[in-house]
Amino acid sequence: xxxxxxxxxxxxxxxxxxxxxxxxxxxxxxxxxxxxxxxxxxxxxxxxxxxxxxxxxxxxxxxxxxxxxxxxxxxxxxxxxxxxxxxxxxxxxxxxxxxxxxxxxxxxxxxxxxxxxxxxxxxxxxxxxxxxxx
Amino acid sequence: xxxxxxxxxxxxxxxxxxxxxxxxxxxxxxxxxxxxxxxxxxxxxxxxxxxxxxxxxxxxxxxxxxxxxxxxxxxxxxxxxxxxxxxxxxxxxxxxxxxxxxxxxxxxxxxxxxxxxxxxxxxxxxxxxxxxxxxxxxxxxxxxxxxxxxxxxxxxxxxxxxxxxxxxxxxxxxxxxxxxxxxxxxxxxxxxxxxxxxxxxxxxxxxxxx
Numbered sequence: 373x374x375x376x377x378x379x380x381x382x383x384x385x386x387x388x389x390x391x392x393x394x395x396x397x398x399x400x401x402x403x404x405x406x407x408x409x410x411x412x413x414x415x416x417x418x419x420x421x422x423x424x425x426x427x428x429x430x431x432x433x434x435x436x437x438x439x440x441x442x443x444x445x446x447x448x449x450x451x452x453x454x455x456x457x458x459x460x461x462x463x464x465x466x467x468x469x470x471x472x473x474x475x476x477x478x479x480x481x482x483x484x485x486x487x488x489x490x491x492x493x494x495x496x497x498x499x500x501x502x503x504x505x506x
Numbered sequence: 507x508x509x510x511x512x513x514x515x516x517x518x519x520x521x522x523x524x525x526x527x528x529x530x531x532x533x534x535x536x537x538x539x540x541x542x543x544x545x546x547x548x549x550x551x552x553x554x555x556x557x558x559x560x561x562x563x564x565x566x567x568x569x570x571x572x573x574x575x576x577x578x579x580x581x582x583x584x585x586x587x588x589x590x591x592x593x594x595x596x597x598x599x600x601x602x603x604x605x606x607x608x609x610x611x612x613x614x615x616x617x618x619x620x621x622x623x624x625x626x627x628x629x630x631x632x633x634x635x636x637x638x639x640x641x642x643x644x645x646x647x648x649x650x651x652x653x654x655x656x657x658x659x660x661x662x663x664x665x666x667x668x669x670x671x672x673x674x675x676x677x678x679x680x681x682x683x684x685x686x687x688x689x690x691x692x693x694x695x696x697x698x699x700x701x702x703x704x705x706x707x708x709x710x711x712x713x714x715x716x
Contacts, residue, residue: 379617385518391605392525399597401590422557428619433646435638444556445630446646454662461669467579468676
């Protein structure tokens with residue numbers, strides 16, 4: 373039982389972290405916290421892949437010339453290297469969008485942005501009448 | 507192996523602790539620094555799981571560049587999270603439900619480090635056996651990244667280029683609107699005619715005058 377728990381401990385933690393990230397994305401209205409929730413989710417996926425590639429008694433996949441050395445699987449490492457770099461690119465894009473949203477609505481809180489949008493769309497049809505009154 | 511396993515269990519528990527603190531903290535600077543610590547801890551986990559290349563990429567890019575990007579963005583936005591409409595219950599139900607399903611699925615995975623796991627049976631043994639004599643690069647991760655899966659890396663470069671282009675376009679737009687706004691202010695201060703070559707600022711000043 374304990375052996376089985378130790379064997380799947382990484383995967384259990386990965387699921388917990390993944391759900392923590394998802395919870396942040398859904399429950400928090402602040403856009404910056406949503407982005408950080410996404411990055412927590414993302415890192416949990418990285419840990420999942422790297423855990424799958426681990427070989428018991430293995431070492432880092434750098435060849436040492438000895439044919440008996442056991443190496444961990446290099447393929448998940450390559451995939452996650454790509455994913456980390458793409459992850460920082462999407463983070464940068466998300467932050468640029470947040471800055472623009474902050475500029476347009478004066479807030480990074482989802483509730484306030486929705487309220488500001490609603491009042492904008494209410495205000496727009498009224499504008500000609502107010503000008504006509506003047 | 508045993509020491510490695512103990513370190514692994516400890517670091518993963520630390521990661522959960524940091525994640526929970528990130529959820530509960532409202533001050534965004536603290537949240538950003540904690541997410542940097544989260545990335546650094548996960549880099550330590552990657553070293554322990556033999557993924558040294560991933561570890562230093564995560565330490566440099568995840569803990570370094572992302573944290574700097576977040577801090578740079580914080581210069582323009584409010585430093586504190588405002589209390590918002592409570593959606594904890596709905597989100598909690600969704601997350602616990604999805605988490606339970608995932609845990610159910612995870613129980614069928616081969617245990618950590620199992621040499622007979624399917625992931626170790628496919629192309630990876632060939633990469634490990636052949637890349638040394640075929641390409642003479644000792645680091646197999648480099649070989650696979652640049653040679654066997656070079657097209658993946660090309661795709662990654664295209665994605666990063668597109669994201670960089672998107673960031674530049676969004677931020678260039680930001681400075682343009684700022685310039686228009688300051689123009690408006692200058693115009694309003696001087697109460698002079700709006701510039702004829704900028705129709706956007708002209709309509710805006712007209713609107714503010716009205």
